[in-house]
Amino acid sequence: MGKHNFWFKQLILVFLWAVIGLGTFASPAFALTDEQKFLSEVWRIVDRAYVDDSFNHQNWWLVRERLLKKPLENREQTYEAIQQMLASLDDPFTRLLKPDQYRNLQTSTSGELTGVGLQIALDGEKGKLTVIAPIAGSPADKAGIQPADTILKIDGIPTEGLSLDEAADRMRGAIGSQVTLTVERAGKHPTDIQVVRDRIALNPVIADLRTEPMTGSQEPKKIGYIRLSQFNANATAEVAHAIDRLERQGAEAYILDLRSNPGGLLQSGIEIARFWLEQGPIVYTVNRQGVLGSFEALGRALTNDPLVVLVNQGTASASEILAGALKDNGRAIILGEKTFGKGLIQSLFDLSDGSGLAVTVARYETPNHMDINKSGITPDVVVPLDDIRSDQVGTRDDRQYTTAVELLTTNSMVAAGAP
Template identity: 55%
Template sequence: MIKQRRIWSWLVIGLMAIALQFFWIGGANAAVTDYLQEQKFLTNVWQIVNRSYVDSDFNHQNWYKVRRQFINRKFNSREDTYAAIREMLATLDDPFTRLLEPDKFKSMQTSTSGELTGVGLQIVVDEPDNKVTVIAPIEGSPADVAGVRSRDRIVGIDNIPTKGLSLDECANRMRGAIGSEVKLSLERPLADSKGFEQLDVVIKRDRIAVTPIIAKLNQEENHKVGYIRLNQFNGNASADMEKTLKKFQSQGADRYVLDLRGNPGGLFDAGLQIARMWIPEGTVVYTVDRHGVQESFEAKGDAITKAPLVVLTDGGTASASEILAGALQENDRAQLVGTTTFGKGLIQSLYELEDGSGLAVTIAKYETPKHHNIHKRGIIPDVEVELTQPITRKQLGTKEDPQYVAALSVLDGTYKSMVAKS
């Protein structure tokens, strides 16, 4: 009986050992599988950048060597992999090429479709000071209502310095629940351009409905002037512009003022489509890829109106807005009035990754129809008119708006202070 019990005991111990062995093998296999998945994820990001990034020299480095430096790391989680990818992308020294975690990628997609939540700011790291700089607040957004302006520098978010933070880290700190508050510490350029004013702004986060176009038909002397303020090139912009132009045409508009002030850009295709509504024929923009290959995008006779046009620009006119402004100026379709544009001449493409995250990659730079590269330079208007003091949204496109008044004078041919085109 004792011997039989011993046999059963040894049998149980043996079975437990076998089970434990399978447990460890299974756990090891799962760990290996997870590790390989993370390697595959990082490699996929590396490959997208490898085949599409605008700089074939990858910021003067061997991109294959960069991959080897990161692929051999141990990734215990997707967060570890995200951190490695951010570090890898940082070697490109390009703030526009970046990883977007699933919630941020979804937010960006929602933004371009016409609605988002937060404070409503478009930001960039402005060189050479590497300061987080406001391109423009979205019209009607909490940031706009709070008085944040184009070219303001954000030096702190809730008392956390922005120095050393990435754009996405800054954006993430400004996000939050609807109704919650965030404090931005700003440096605002003084009018004499000789220094900065320090101020704090408290903003209550909210849902932001992005209305791409605000328009009105103004009776100015003997002319009906279609005033169109284009706020952003989102998914609704081109359809709304077409409806607005056709409506104004039917109402007898014989002149137009297109307001691109504070428009931070958006969808490249929307910029092209809107340019073609104004330009009868000619080159809208050139794109130049990593191999120096140029592709031209043309207008081919589908313009909705040929009525005289003036475009208003400022330091918040960026990206797709600059494509449109440059196309209208250099095709002699319109004169530009206001101040020099922001100077963002790079084009990004968005790639959705397998886990719902996204990758924004700079794939090309663009040139105006006369082959001007405006990146970090901007577009100089034909008529330079500074705003000596801020004006409210209600004053835009009225006789209380000095740049709009100047635009009317240009349309009448009575404005004499012209500057050479860039």
């Protein structure tokens, strides 16, 4: 019996030493530094929410483990490690927003910002900083910067290798200060453009009633022109007010100008689609499990008058959702150029230090289940955009606008936009 007790005690000791040894070996996993905890916080959000559960065909757990072995001695080093982690997804729209960047983003979607007024993107194939669109009336717009322009330098600093947020930071600054952008346009040599930063008021809607002569008729036609420059927090109410006012003024047809509209709030795009549609799907969303969600028209359209929608290369994201919904439901004729092709949806997550995380959580499809990401929406009527000044947009000097007017004044369109 004593012999058995001896071996039993030895086994217990061996077991205890194994537990103690294991605990000692694994202790770093249970004693993370504040910086490691912050990196893990970001990793967990992406792990749970990112649209691609292959994480760009890599072992997402090992990505985290490798970065946790790096020295993270301060928050800036941690930010760099997180940016490296997110870059491995090869998705420029999933990104870290430092506290000041996050505040600026929240400000811009709320309806006001300060800077040059450019919406930018990284060309996934070439890695170049590309203009989606200047904000209407912004310093960049007045300086003549156009959709699809490439920004090669900011104050002499090459943009190659900069993230979107780093580029945006370099373009921000005090009101009245100047920034020099080296811009390249297709078929032309790069040129330096000086832009003076300013406060940018983001009332995203310009609307008025135009009277245009009808072909073969003595009676002119009243056309409501609505230009929507961004889907911010003000957009839904402003478009509703514009349609209501134009209806009371006797509008018989509409031109909805979404050119150079880079998008914004998804819900705003959905609600504005409902202003024009009585029924039918607006957009389908597809998450990482392949589960389809849908948003439908609610049967409360504000008008059934004929509609032409103007688009160009700067029409992106929520603008494409709206244009795609109106096209696929036969509600409008889409006129202009192929759109930008951003079919991904991001959610914003608050982080513990006041920064934010934008994560691509789903992709969207038009009512006809077309995935437009990187392919865009092809117009029903293709009309190239001429090189015109900002003050010529929506006038007789604007060929896309005049073509829309011709469509609406030749008796070729009837109520609900059907040709």
